[in-house]
Amino acid sequence: MKLDELIQSSGEWLRGEGPEADIVISTRIRLARNLSQFPFLTRADEGARIEIERILSGQISRLAARKSLNYFDVTSLQRLDRQFLVERQLISRELSEGQGPRGVGFSTAENVSLMVNEEDHLRIQVLRSGLALESCWQEINQIDDLLEEQVCFAFNEQLGYLTACPTNCGTGIRVSVMLHLPALVQTKEIQKVFQALHKIGLAVRGLYGEGSQAMGDFYQISNQTTLGKSEEQLIKNLKDVIPNIIGYERRVRTALVKENRQGLHDQVSRAYGILKSAQTITSEETMQHLSSLRMGINLGLIEDLPIPTVNELFIFTQPAHLQKLRHTSLDSGERNVARASYLREKLAPQN
Amino acid sequence: MKCQTCPSPATLHITEIVKGVAAEHHFCEECAQQYLSQAEAKGNDLPAGVVADEEGESKLKELDQLACPNCGITFREFRKQGRLGCPHDYIAFQEELIPLLENIHGETQHFGKVPKRTPDDSRKQYRLIKLRGELKVAIAEESYEQAAKLRDEIQRLEQETPVAPADEE
16 A cells, blocks of 8 residues: 555544544554563664564564555655654654654554554554444454464563553553544533543543644543553543543533524634635634534534535645645645635535 | 653653643653742642652662663663663662552552463563673674674574564465
8 A cells, every 4th residue: 555545535533433423533542562572662772673673563464464454664754744644643743753663554444553663662553433442442452462472562460561651551551532522612611521530530632642732622531540450441431431521512512502503603604614715724723613613513503514524624634634635845834825725625515 | 752842852741730721741850840940939839740759869869870780771861761771670670660650550560451471481581681782782892702602592592482573474
């Protein structure tokens, strides 16, 4: 598979299907693993990194038959291509901006990704559209089992899987659910949600993970701790709390409609209007209006646009995607013009 | 991840709740201290969840001398970069790490998946890490006889250990 073929599709996690897909964008589980016979990457020299990459890329090729994985040597990718994979959530910013031999194998459907030589030797990730914790866990656990038939991961009985950063040891698992919460943000009720989540040991992050801004009212809720609880318990913690947040967002949406249907209808229609007619628009403004628009569609206020189209716009208006679509590098001003033109084209009545 | 104010790697992650809004900060040790002392001076509530060193300076200096016999990383280096050097560090720095792990996770005993094939002899794995390090030094010092010995020893250990060669299948 060529990387450029990805521009034809929009990726599993923005498919806009699956349980609770009006609010839950995607579910993601990742496992951190290290080969027991090598040092962690901070102490691994070029030779060790090459060897780790050789062993793990070999394992990924072996899995490829079952999972249709494509392996890419990240060092040979252009900066724009790496950024493109970050926007797709197939690699992390850390892998994209890292140094030395490293790579990624991901499935054609973009729902499985294995990063080699990121913070740990191996980061396995499984993504699903909508709320699908069990099925994510099932698949990632199976991939982990298949790998463990062939390689030895660093593990000890007291501290579980050993990871480069002590914050990940034990299960090495991070379970995240990405939610679209525009009504809670608009009414500022979101602060209560944050505080409650903090108290029960769950972390809240923005669209692109650690340290990123919460763009477009997207939030990732994930477990903070990895040691001392089983994978199933950690998954259950999230599974128990997510329906409450979904319920909260729905109640606030209903209340907004009830209190001021006309005002809300006006707000989402204006957002739609700007997206349909702007001549230059920043990524930030685009995200903000798309978020409004997405809520408007889910509330039945806007009827001529399907959710998957809006999900697609969220990703295709990102900087690297726009440049891939235009087959050229664009500076920020040029991107704003290209973004507006792309939006007008996609939102034109015939489409 | 990089420190948000300088190019060093971020080792301290601070979650601060100001007027109900959670904000994440990522700093290297130096910038974190600066940030925290500023926050204190301003009279803000101290951010929650800060991994602070409570030991005295002299105790820290002593700790910092500790080095892992396998990968050679010192405890100071670990504190600086927030990343360990090899799996054996969890044993080499056990005394120091356990309180830290308890602070992070609230637990100190793994309770979850166990690999079907546990590394049957983890000491052997650590030995491999050490031997590879020694091999590198031997080559750098042009002690080829020593290097050959080490290489044979590594190969012998590797054959006993279930490490799949990548070119299989």
